[in-house]
Amino acid sequence: MWFIVGMLLSAAPAGALGSVKGKVSLKEPNGTAAPSSGAVVYLVGFTEPPPETPARMVQKNQTFNPPVLPLTLGQTVDFANEDPMWHNVFSVSKARAFDLGMTRKPESKSVTFSKTGVIDVYCNIHPQMVGTLLVLPNRAFSVTDAKGEYAISNVPPGTYKAYVWSRRSDPKNKPVTIEVGAPATLDFDVVQDKMIEQHKDKHGRDYKAAPKY
Amino acid sequence: MRATRHSFVIARTAGAMIRRTCSAVLATLVLCMLLASEAHAGRRAFIWTWDTETVNKGDIEIEQWLWAKTLAGPTRKNHVGWLWFSPVYGLFDHVEIAMPWEVVVDTTTGLTRLTNFTFEGRFRLYDPQAEDQLVKFLIRAYYQQNFAHPDNNGFGNKPHAGIDLVMSVGDVAGTHGTINVGGMADMGFGSRHLFRQVATAAFTYKLSDEWRVGAEYLHELNFGDAPTAMSLVGSGASAVMKNNFRFFVGPNVGLSRGRIWATLGCMIGLTDVTPLLMPRLMFAVAI
Numbered sequence: 043m044w045f046i047v048g049m050l051l052s053a054a055p056a057g058a059l060g061s062v063k064g065k066v067s068l069k070e071p072n073g074t075a076a077p078s079s080g081a082v083v084y085l086v087g088f089t090e091p092p093p094e095t096p097a098r099m100v101q102k103n104q105t106f107n108p109p110v111l112p113l114t115l116g117q118t119v120d121f122a123n124e125d126p127m128w129h130n131v132f133s134v135s136k137a138r139a140f141d142l143g144m145t146r147k148p149e150s151k152s153v154t155f156s157k158t159g160v161i162d163v164y165c166n167i168h169p170q171m172v173g174t175l176l177v178l179p180n181r182a183f184s185v186t187d188a189k190g191e192y193a194i195s196n197v198p199p200g201t202y203k204a205y206v207w208s209r210r211s212d213p214k215n216k217p218v219t220i221e222v223g224a225p226a227t228l229d230f231d232v233v234q235d236k237m238i239e240q241h242k243d244k245h246g247r248d249y250k251a252a253p254k255y
Numbered sequence: 256m257r258a259t260r261h262s263f264v265i266a267r268t269a270g271a272m273i274r275r276t277c278s279a280v281l282a283t284l285v286l287c288m289l290l291a292s293e294a295h296a297g298r299r300a301f302i303w304t305w306d307t308e309t310v311n312k313g314d315i316e317i318e319q320w321l322w323a324k325t326l327a328g329p330t331r332k333n334h335v336g337w338l339w340f341s342p343v344y345g346l347f348d349h350v351e352i353a354m355p356w357e358v359v360v361d362t363t364t365g366l367t368r369l370t371n372f373t374f375e376g377r378f379r380l381y382d383p384q385a386e387d388q389l390v391k392f393l394i395r396a397y398y399q400q401n402f403a404h405p406d407n408n409g410f411g412n413k414p415h416a417g418i419d420l421v422m423s424v425g426d427v428a429g430t431h432g433t434i435n436v437g438g439m440a441d442m443g444f445g446s447r448h449l450f451r452q453v454a455t456a457a458f459t460y461k462l463s464d465e466w467r468v469g470a471e472y473l474h475e476l477n478f479g480d481a482p483t484a485m486s487l488v489g490s491g492a493s494a495v496m497k498n499n500f501r502f503f504v505g506p507n508v509g510l511s512r513g514r515i516w517a518t519l520g521c522m523i524g525l526t527d528v529t530p531l532l533m534p535r536l537m538f539a540v541a542i
Binding site: 130 | 311
């Protein structure tokens with residue numbers, strides 16, 4: 043019983059969580075500034091259960107919305123077709139390969155992701171459709187806005203590694219200490235030096251010319 | 256009397272052999288299922304066993320088989336070949352349809368004849384997007400119209416319909432092990448085979464991202480010596496066992512690369528009334 047009392051006394055008060063915010067500056071290899079939206083900052087070092095509500099990646103205007111979607115390990119993503127034409131969402135990533143077959147509005151297919159990793163998502167019909175899922179161990183992540191700014195809240199106090207991911211660079215990381223009542227600030231400067239190769243269709247072939255529908 | 260005793264001895268011997276073989280095959284299958292790793296290569300891992308995978312909705316594959324068999328009994332040195340061809344279409348998430356037609360090749364003259372045309376649907380009874388599903392089921396239902404020729408097992412021009420229940424243990428793309436139980440019945444009375452029951456069991460093992468190997472077991476029981484179902488009881492059953500129970504085992508190897516997969520294997524007959532060899536090459540291309 044004393045053990046339980048001790049645990050209760052040592053536990054942080056309910057709602058005692060911290061936060062971190064900052065800015066990600068993306069640059070081209072020649073030093074010029076690049077659009078800084080769409081980078082993902084996330085913390086590793088603890089795990090959390092996924093939210094019950096599925097995330098959504100919508101096929102609209104022949105693009106994936108949002109184009110970058112971080113989610114928590116074990117979470118489900120609904121891939122909804124809101125376009126007037128067929129789409130075929132697939133991924134050949136090692137973290138989770140899948141093929142949803144042909145869908146049309148308003149069909150929606152769901153996939154649950156049970157391994158952490160980066161998952162590139164494409165459409166087998168429209169080569170310009172490219173999306174990315176980041177399956178992360180917790181809910182401490184944020185996507186940068188148009189200014190490159192991010193904010194992560196509801197983080198348990200502790201010292202973690204903060205990573206920044208962007209499509210054209212390898213992940214970078216820095217240590218960050220989260221304290222209750224004192225939001226941490228952490229900025230990243232990232233040079234986008236990765237070349238993105240044109241992806242192939244789900245059978246490994248080059249795409250034919252994108253259909254006009 | 257002699258015929259009855261002879262039939263009984265053959266039936267009892269065949270039954271014991273069948274039980275021993277089934278036990279060995281089952282033990283091997285279970286062992287290999289425990290040891291087998293995830294096998295993603297190829298879509299159809301086996302040459303005679305239906306698996307539980309289907310093409311996704313909207314996908315089309317063109318599939319072709321080349322196969323042959325030696326004839327059973329005293330004519331075991333003779334053989335017959337077939338060409339099987341079918342488009343396979345993913346109609347819905349859980350449903351795939353195929354419309355195969357088969358041509359028999361007379362190996363003596365080189366002449367070909369249309370032997371049958373089939374319409375079949377395969378219904379997968381599991382969520383194709385769910386991961387880590389250990390056991391999956393599929394039902395295959397088919398209707399086949401036969402065309403009379405000397406090598407169509409006496410079906411003549413009769414249609415027949417059948418259903419297969421398939422269970423696989425392992426992942427979707429490359430099953431560890433699969434068990435397939437099916438039955439086929441002729442549509443008309445008075446035919447040679449009133450009902451056929453088929454069962455197969457198979458496993459596959461991944462060697463690399465592209466290559467896999469495996470083995471299969473197949474038995475086929477044809478109920479048809481007696482003109483009525485009542486004769487399948489008692490002495491009728493021994494007559495059935497004598498002439499109508501066939502079983503095989505055999506290895507297979509598969510390759511998949513891009514949008515093409517191929518599987519090659521050979522079933523080996525284990526009784527005198529079973530064809531000695533049944534090699535089969537299957538391949539398909541996704542379009």
